[in-house]
């Protein structure tokens with residue numbers, strides 16, 4: 275089947291980043307096609323699941339500053355669609371009080387006037403009951419942080435895109451790309467043409483970029499998404515405003531941990547380890563490493579006395595990591611009408627609306643609204659393989 279229609283833009287990959295990019299393009303009256311390899315919705319990429327953390331607490335100013343507009347774009351989408359996508363819970367940040375990482379969070383938040391409360395070992399349990407603050411740890415709360423209803427957000431943005439006249443074709447895997455002033459995209463079901471192309475295929479980025487002679491330094495990891503049962507149901511519940519939390523980075527392996535209050539599975543709290551094991555996105559179920567679960571069990575036993583230190587549910591999801599954990603947002607070095615967003619390194623969901631806006635701007639040849647230098651591929655220098 276060959277399509278006669280020429281699109282302004284084709285977006286490949288209907289995860290959070292591709293869906294928001296397509297929506298932004300449609301808002302700009304661009305005739306847009308969004309292609310997805312699986313039947314939607316699916317659980318085989320990085321954007322599935324009911325919840326994600328949204329926060330301004332970051333080590334780097336550029337993320338904190340982008341989140342300013344991003345919160346506004348999330349609430350604009352909520353108003354437009356008449357749905358709730360965000361719930362404020364606050365985010366508890368804990369880490370060795372004098373460590374580089376903890377101080378970077380604290381100072382970045384202070385410098386950018388992010389509303390926060392600093393807790394002391396004396397008043398900690400009064401504010402955050404049923405959590406043990408480790409000896410020597412500092413604690414602060416990013417007050418406006420909270421939970422995004424991820425699955426609902428994806429459904430909403432894809433729905434709004436379609437209402438604006440956008441076309442979604444799922445169960446169509448892109449099998450080839452031919453660059454040119456008009457780009458040709460071949461799928462398992464057809465051939466499509468467009469003035470520009472956006473590639474947002476998450477863990478599959480290098481598999482698809484190989485078709486256009488580019489390889490990025492990305493590592494795909496499978497993450498075990500663990501849920502832990504409350505001894506007394508409701509102890510760590512979102513309705514009671516129990517906060518999301520994260521441990522800042524440090525020397526010890528048991529610091530790469532974060533969690534969300536119980537919500538999607540009543541009585542179960544999501545607590546995960548931020549480092550997984552390398553995997554192939556087409557064979558992720560073959561990766562069965564659970565060594566992180568021991569680290570989580572020790573953490574839960576030590577710091578969450580109200581949880582049973584044995585995971586009740588283990589699901590899986592994938593991270594696509596760059597060497598510096600910063601995103602990749604750029605144009606192809608040889609074809610300026612091919613744009614990609616990749617390497618969201620396990621923290622990209624909250625940025626969906628702003629990533630969509632930026633990739634839309636890049637695909638239209640406009641000056642992007644933010645300085646993209648932290649996200650350009652030239653930072654990888656020798657690590658980017660171009661077969662051109």
Ligand SMILES: Cc1cc2nc3c(=O)[nH]c(=O)nc-3n(C[C@H](O)[C@H](O)[C@H](O)COP(=O)(O)OP(=O)(O)OC[C@H]3O[C@@H](n4cnc5c(N)ncnc54)[C@H](O)[C@@H]3O)c2cc1C
Nearest residue numbers: 287289290291311319320321327448476591618622623624
């Ligand atoms: C366990 C876990 C917890 C996380 N927690 C947070 C959090 O709290 N806060 C936060 O902000 N972020 C979080 N993240 C990160 C965030 O979810 C990801 O950064 C984001 O979902 C990445 O989206 P994406 O669109 O790049 O990738 P994906 O969601 O994987 O989308 C890519 C899409 O492209 C499709 N595709 C691939 N190849 C092709 C092809 N050839 N043809 C057609 N379609 C194709 C795939 O099927 C997929 O649907 C978390 C991630 C995980 C795994």
Ligand SMILES: O=C(O)[C@@H]1CCCC=N1
Nearest residue numbers: 327520532548620621622
């Ligand atoms: O992006 C986020 O907020 C979460 C928490 C920290 C680790 C990864 N994702």
